[in-house]
Amino acid sequence: MISTTAPGGAQFPLQPGDTFQTADHVLTFVVTQATYICIGPNGAQPPPSSCQNMGQPAPPNASVPIKDATPEAKGNLPANTLTYWPQNPCQQQPGQPPPACSPDEFSVTNPQPTTGGADQKQVTVASASDVNSWNQQVTQIENTLTNQVTQQMQSEAAGKTFAVDPSGAGKTIAFTVSPQLPNIGAQFSPAQVTVAVAAKVAVYSPADVRRDLMADLQAQVSQGDQLAPGKLSMQPCQVTQASDDGTVILSCAATDFSQPIINLTGLKSQLAGKNPGDANKIIQSGVDKVQDVKVSEFPFSLFYLPFFSSRIEIDENFVPQPSSSS
Numbered sequence: 001m002i003s004t005t006a007p008g009g010a011q012f013p014l015q016p017g018d019t020f021q022t023a024d025h026v027l028t029f030v031v032t033q034a035t036y037i038c039i040g041p042n043g044a045q046p047p048p049s050s051c052q053n054m055g056q057p058a059p060p061n062a063s064v065p066i067k068d069a070t071p072e073a074k075g076n077l078p079a080n081t082l083t084y085w086p087q088n089p090c091q092q093q094p095g096q097p098p099p100a101c102s103p104d105e106f107s108v109t110n111p112q113p114t115t116g117g118a119d120q121k122q123v124t125v126a127s128a129s130d131v132n133s134w135n136q137q138v139t140q141i142e143n144t145l146t147n148q149v150t151q152q153m154q155s156e157a158a159g160k161t162f163a164v165d166p167s168g169a170g171k172t173i174a175f176t177v178s179p180q181l182p183n184i185g186a187q188f189s190p191a192q193v194t195v196a197v198a199a200k201v202a203v204y205s206p207a208d209v210r211r212d213l214m215a216d217l218q219a220q221v222s223q224g225d226q227l228a229p230g231k232l233s234m235q236p237c238q239v240t241q242a243s244d245d246g247t248v249i250l251s252c253a254a255t256d257f258s259q260p261i262i263n264l265t266g267l268k269s270q271l272a273g274k275n276p277g278d279a280n281k282i283i284q285s286g287v288d289k290v291q292d293v294k295v296s297e298f299p300f301s302l303f304y305l306p307f308f309s310s311r312i313e314i315d316e317n318f319v320p321q322p323s324s325s326s
Contacts, residue, residue: 170242
């Protein structure tokens with residue numbers, strides 16, 4: 001705001017674009033809205049009835065709003081620095097007769113500092129193509145980090161298997177982008193962006209699972225029997241539930257057959273030197289659950305088996321027992 005005073009008082013209009021300057025005429029401020037000035041002698045308050053603007057009553061007023069003609073930081077001036085009024089009616093104008101009054105009959109100033117000026121500067125904002133390109137680069141980095149951290153976790157798992165359930169739980173890979181990428185239209189400055197990764201995964205040992213399944217099967221074998229060698233059937237385990245805190249729930253299925261425990265060395269000793277027909281009876285009576293016995297000799301048949309048990313071979317053939325039905 002500019003305040004005016006006059007020794008004898010004055011009334012006059014100021015229009016947008018009228019100017020005020022610093023004493024050195026370097027900085028110029030312009031009036032921002034039409035304003036009617038009505039002041040009493042030496043700036044005193046005039047009687048309200050004395051203020052007439054084009055025949056209409058006007059309020060007493062000694063101030064006018066202004067702004068820097070060229071907004072910039074140097075337009076932030078201290079108080080009482082805008083003291084020159086080029087449109088002063090008492091100022092000698094080029095090509096005009098001298099006025100009847102002296103310029104010093106009017107005084108103008110800014111009672112308060114002028115603020116808000118800022119120097120023009122160039123700023124950089126993110127375009128849509130910029131943001132799209134940056135996001136693609138971050139995605140490529142995240143894909144590379146995913147492969148690297150997966151390989152590292154596999155190495156640290158030392159032969160164990162990742163446990164990831166059908167929903168994808170059990171393995172967590174999280175990324176942190178710092179600083180965050182700017183949004184479209186946001187101002188930004190060039191900066192190095194860091195993409196960090198943190199990963200966790202639950203694992204289990206297939207060997208331990210196999211041992212547990214074998215222990216469960218063995219617990220179901222009757223006393224005096226054993227699991228039949230080579231008859232184990234085990235389906236691949238399925239992860240039904242997992243969490244990266246190490247929780248793993250597996251669904252596994254395994255089947256096997258059991259057979260009597262046979263002392264083959266002792267049985268060979270009983271068969272040494274016996275008639276092949278007697279061998280059948282010895283095995284039938286000495287071994288539980290025998291379904292059939294076949295004796296063969298090579299290179300030719302004799303009426304007796306070898307006298308040395310080490311020359312007798314016993315070949316076991318496992319035959320599943322048919323299930324009974326009612």
